[in-house]
Amino acid sequence: GSHMPEELQEKSEEILPAEILNGLVDSNWKNRLAAVEQLLGEISGFDAKQAGISQILIRTISGRKPGLKEMNFQVLKFKLDIIRSVAENYPLTTTTVDLVINEIIEKLADAKNGAAAADVLSAFAEATKLEYVVGKVLSFAFEQKSPKVQSEAFNWVNRSIIEFGFQLQPKTLIEDVRKGVQSTNPTVRASAIQMVGTMSMYMGKALMMFFDSEKPALKSQIQVEFDKNVGEKPPKPVRGVQRSSGGT
Structure with a gap:
Protein backbone atom coordinates (compact mmCIF):
# COMPACT_ATOMS: atom_id res chain seq x y z
CA GLY A 1 0.00 0.00 0.00
CA SER A 2 1.02 3.66 -0.28
CA HIS A 3 2.80 4.77 2.85
CA MET A 4 2.47 8.35 3.88
CA PRO A 5 5.63 10.44 3.62
CA GLU A 6 6.94 11.26 7.09
CA GLU A 7 6.17 14.97 6.97
CA LEU A 8 2.54 14.26 6.05
CA GLN A 9 2.31 11.65 8.78
CA GLU A 10 3.47 14.30 11.26
CA LYS A 11 1.05 16.88 9.93
CA SER A 12 -1.87 14.48 10.14
CA GLU A 13 -0.90 13.82 13.76
CA GLU A 14 -0.88 17.56 14.39
CA ILE A 15 -4.34 18.20 12.99
CA LEU A 16 -6.22 14.97 13.79
CA PRO A 17 -6.98 13.48 17.19
CA ALA A 18 -5.26 10.18 18.01
CA GLU A 19 -8.64 8.44 18.42
CA ILE A 20 -9.45 9.10 14.75
CA LEU A 21 -5.99 8.08 13.50
CA ASN A 22 -6.03 4.89 15.58
CA GLY A 23 -9.65 4.19 14.75
CA LEU A 24 -8.94 4.27 11.00
CA VAL A 25 -6.60 1.29 11.27
CA ASP A 26 -8.54 -0.63 13.93
CA SER A 27 -9.25 -4.25 12.99
CA ASN A 28 -12.79 -3.96 14.37
CA TRP A 29 -14.99 -2.39 11.69
CA LYS A 30 -17.22 -0.72 14.30
CA ASN A 31 -14.24 1.27 15.56
CA ARG A 32 -13.30 2.19 11.99
CA LEU A 33 -16.89 3.29 11.44
CA ALA A 34 -16.83 5.49 14.55
CA ALA A 35 -13.56 7.08 13.38
CA VAL A 36 -14.74 7.92 9.86
CA GLU A 37 -18.06 9.20 11.14
CA GLN A 38 -16.27 11.51 13.56
CA LEU A 39 -13.84 12.68 10.86
CA LEU A 40 -16.62 13.46 8.39
CA GLY A 41 -18.26 15.61 11.04
CA GLU A 42 -15.06 17.62 11.47
CA ILE A 43 -14.01 17.86 7.83
CA SER A 44 -15.08 21.43 7.17
CA GLY A 45 -13.39 22.80 10.29
CA PHE A 46 -9.72 22.73 9.31
CA ASP A 47 -7.61 25.73 8.38
CA ALA A 48 -7.89 26.12 4.61
CA LYS A 49 -4.61 28.06 4.63
CA GLN A 50 -2.71 25.12 6.07
CA ALA A 51 -0.34 24.03 3.28
CA GLY A 52 -1.45 20.82 1.58
CA ILE A 53 -4.49 20.36 3.81
CA SER A 54 -6.45 18.42 1.19
CA GLN A 55 -3.49 16.13 0.49
CA ILE A 56 -2.97 15.47 4.20
CA LEU A 57 -6.63 14.54 4.69
CA ILE A 58 -6.98 12.45 1.51
CA ARG A 59 -3.74 10.58 2.19
CA THR A 60 -4.85 9.92 5.74
CA ILE A 61 -8.01 8.26 4.43
CA SER A 62 -6.41 6.38 1.53
CA GLY A 63 -2.94 5.67 2.88
CA ARG A 64 -3.75 4.17 6.27
CA LYS A 65 -4.59 0.50 5.84
CA PRO A 66 -7.12 -0.68 4.77
CA GLY A 67 -7.48 2.68 3.02
CA LEU A 68 -9.86 2.47 0.06
CA LYS A 69 -9.59 -1.32 0.05
CA GLU A 70 -12.04 -1.15 2.95
CA MET A 71 -14.32 -4.20 2.87
CA ASN A 72 -17.10 -2.82 5.07
CA PHE A 73 -19.48 -0.91 2.82
CA GLN A 74 -20.61 1.53 5.54
CA VAL A 75 -17.05 2.50 6.44
CA LEU A 76 -16.20 2.83 2.75
CA LYS A 77 -19.20 5.12 2.18
CA PHE A 78 -17.92 7.48 4.89
CA LYS A 79 -14.42 7.44 3.40
CA LEU A 80 -15.77 8.39 -0.02
CA ASP A 81 -17.92 11.13 1.55
CA ILE A 82 -14.87 12.45 3.44
CA ILE A 83 -12.84 12.66 0.22
CA ARG A 84 -15.74 14.39 -1.56
CA SER A 85 -16.11 16.81 1.33
CA VAL A 86 -12.37 17.63 1.25
CA ALA A 87 -12.69 18.41 -2.48
CA GLU A 88 -15.68 20.65 -1.77
CA ASN A 89 -14.05 22.55 1.09
CA TYR A 90 -10.35 22.96 0.29
CA PRO A 91 -8.10 23.81 -2.66
CA LEU A 92 -7.24 20.63 -4.53
CA THR A 93 -4.47 19.89 -7.02
CA THR A 94 -4.48 17.25 -9.74
CA THR A 95 -1.47 15.71 -7.93
CA THR A 96 -3.72 14.96 -4.97
CA VAL A 97 -6.54 13.78 -7.25
CA ASP A 98 -4.10 11.34 -8.90
CA LEU A 99 -3.36 9.68 -5.55
CA VAL A 100 -6.83 8.16 -5.35
CA ILE A 101 -8.71 8.66 -8.60
CA ASN A 102 -8.17 5.16 -10.06
CA GLU A 103 -9.39 3.53 -6.86
CA ILE A 104 -12.44 5.82 -6.92
CA ILE A 105 -13.20 5.04 -10.59
CA GLU A 106 -13.02 1.32 -9.82
CA LYS A 107 -15.70 1.85 -7.17
CA LEU A 108 -18.18 3.07 -9.80
CA ALA A 109 -18.89 -0.64 -10.25
CA ASP A 110 -19.61 -1.12 -6.53
CA ALA A 111 -23.33 -1.90 -6.11
CA LYS A 112 -23.57 -0.17 -2.73
CA ASN A 113 -21.11 2.69 -3.15
CA GLY A 114 -21.06 3.44 -6.88
CA ALA A 115 -23.16 6.59 -6.44
CA ALA A 116 -20.89 7.90 -3.67
CA ALA A 117 -17.85 7.27 -5.90
CA ALA A 118 -19.51 9.14 -8.78
CA ASP A 119 -20.11 12.10 -6.45
CA VAL A 120 -16.41 12.15 -5.51
CA LEU A 121 -15.47 12.32 -9.20
CA SER A 122 -17.89 15.22 -9.75
CA ALA A 123 -16.39 17.07 -6.78
CA PHE A 124 -12.89 16.44 -8.19
CA ALA A 125 -14.00 17.80 -11.56
CA GLU A 126 -15.44 20.88 -9.92
CA ALA A 127 -12.31 21.47 -7.83
CA THR A 128 -9.89 20.96 -10.74
CA LYS A 129 -11.07 20.65 -14.35
Missing part, protein backbone atom coordinates in the same frame (compact mmCIF):
# COMPACT_ATOMS: atom_id res chain seq x y z
CA LEU A 130 -13.84 18.54 -15.82
CA GLU A 131 -11.69 17.66 -18.83
CA TYR A 132 -8.90 16.37 -16.60
CA VAL A 133 -11.18 14.06 -14.63
CA VAL A 134 -13.12 12.85 -17.70
CA GLY A 135 -9.82 11.94 -19.36
CA LYS A 136 -8.77 9.92 -16.32
CA VAL A 137 -12.15 8.20 -16.00
CA LEU A 138 -12.35 7.08 -19.62
CA SER A 139 -8.74 5.97 -19.97
CA PHE A 140 -8.91 3.98 -16.73
CA ALA A 141 -12.26 2.43 -17.70
CA PHE A 142 -10.83 1.12 -20.96
CA GLU A 143 -7.69 -0.20 -19.24
CA GLN A 144 -9.84 -2.05 -16.70
CA LYS A 145 -11.78 -4.15 -19.18
CA SER A 146 -14.59 -4.35 -16.61
CA PRO A 147 -17.91 -3.83 -18.43
CA LYS A 148 -19.51 -2.52 -15.23
CA VAL A 149 -16.76 0.09 -14.75
CA GLN A 150 -17.00 1.04 -18.44
CA SER A 151 -20.76 1.48 -18.52
CA GLU A 152 -20.76 3.43 -15.25
CA ALA A 153 -17.90 5.58 -16.56
CA PHE A 154 -20.00 6.51 -19.59
CA ASN A 155 -22.98 7.19 -17.33
CA TRP A 156 -20.84 9.49 -15.17
CA VAL A 157 -19.42 11.39 -18.17
CA ASN A 158 -22.90 11.65 -19.66
CA ARG A 159 -24.26 13.14 -16.45
CA SER A 160 -21.25 15.44 -16.15
CA ILE A 161 -21.80 16.91 -19.61
CA ILE A 162 -25.37 17.73 -18.58
CA GLU A 163 -24.29 19.16 -15.19
CA PHE A 164 -21.17 21.09 -16.26
CA GLY A 165 -22.03 21.92 -19.85
CA PHE A 166 -19.89 20.73 -22.74
CA GLN A 167 -16.48 21.83 -21.42
CA LEU A 168 -14.63 19.07 -23.26
CA GLN A 169 -12.64 18.56 -26.44
CA PRO A 170 -15.05 16.70 -28.72
CA LYS A 171 -12.22 14.84 -30.50
CA THR A 172 -11.03 12.73 -27.56
CA LEU A 173 -14.60 12.14 -26.44
CA ILE A 174 -15.64 10.87 -29.87
CA GLU A 175 -12.77 8.37 -29.95
CA ASP A 176 -13.82 6.95 -26.60
CA VAL A 177 -17.54 6.94 -27.31
CA ARG A 178 -16.88 5.09 -30.56
CA LYS A 179 -14.99 2.43 -28.61
CA GLY A 180 -18.04 2.27 -26.36
CA VAL A 181 -20.64 1.84 -29.09
CA GLN A 182 -18.48 -0.89 -30.63
CA SER A 183 -18.28 -2.82 -27.34
CA THR A 184 -19.49 -6.41 -27.40
CA ASN A 185 -21.13 -5.78 -24.02
CA PRO A 186 -24.76 -4.60 -24.42
CA THR A 187 -24.73 -2.48 -21.22
CA VAL A 188 -21.57 -0.64 -22.23
CA ARG A 189 -22.98 -0.15 -25.72
CA ALA A 190 -26.26 1.24 -24.36
CA SER A 191 -24.44 3.71 -22.06
CA ALA A 192 -22.21 4.90 -24.91
CA ILE A 193 -25.17 5.29 -27.28
CA GLN A 194 -26.99 7.33 -24.65
CA MET A 195 -23.93 9.57 -24.42
CA VAL A 196 -24.01 10.13 -28.19
CA GLY A 197 -27.55 11.40 -27.70
CA THR A 198 -26.40 13.86 -25.04
CA MET A 199 -23.47 15.03 -27.16
CA SER A 200 -25.81 15.69 -30.08
CA MET A 201 -27.56 18.44 -28.08
CA TYR A 202 -24.25 20.30 -28.01
CA MET A 203 -22.67 19.29 -31.31
CA GLY A 204 -25.69 19.04 -33.59
CA LYS A 205 -25.92 17.19 -36.89
CA ALA A 206 -22.16 17.07 -37.49
CA LEU A 207 -21.81 14.44 -34.77
CA MET A 208 -23.55 11.71 -36.77
CA MET A 209 -20.90 11.60 -39.48
CA PHE A 210 -18.44 10.07 -37.00
CA PHE A 211 -20.64 6.96 -36.92
CA ASP A 212 -21.07 6.60 -40.69
CA SER A 213 -18.93 3.51 -40.93
CA GLU A 214 -20.70 1.52 -38.21
CA LYS A 215 -22.74 -1.57 -39.09
CA PRO A 216 -26.30 -0.72 -40.21
CA ALA A 217 -28.03 -2.23 -37.14
CA LEU A 218 -25.78 -0.33 -34.73
CA LYS A 219 -25.99 2.82 -36.79
CA SER A 220 -29.77 2.80 -36.66
CA GLN A 221 -29.69 2.36 -32.87
CA ILE A 222 -27.40 5.37 -32.61
CA GLN A 223 -29.62 7.31 -35.00
CA VAL A 224 -32.70 6.70 -32.81
CA GLU A 225 -30.94 8.15 -29.74
CA PHE A 226 -29.49 10.95 -31.85
CA ASP A 227 -32.91 11.93 -33.25
CA LYS A 228 -34.37 12.03 -29.74
CA ASN A 229 -31.88 14.70 -28.66
CA VAL A 230 -30.61 16.68 -31.65
CA GLY A 231 -32.12 20.15 -31.75
CA GLU A 232 -33.00 20.01 -28.04
CA LYS A 233 -31.74 22.95 -26.00
CA PRO A 234 -29.10 21.72 -23.54
CA PRO A 235 -29.91 22.36 -19.86
CA LYS A 236 -28.16 25.21 -18.05
CA PRO A 237 -25.01 24.04 -16.24
CA VAL A 238 -25.48 23.52 -12.51
CA ARG A 239 -21.88 22.60 -11.69
CA GLY A 240 -18.52 24.17 -12.32
CA VAL A 241 -20.15 27.58 -12.15
CA GLN A 242 -17.44 29.63 -10.44
CA ARG A 243 -17.40 29.07 -6.70
CA SER A 244 -16.64 32.68 -5.96
CA SER A 245 -20.07 33.74 -7.23
CA GLY A 246 -21.31 34.16 -3.67
CA GLY A 247 -22.55 30.57 -3.55
CA THR A 248 -21.45 28.12 -0.86
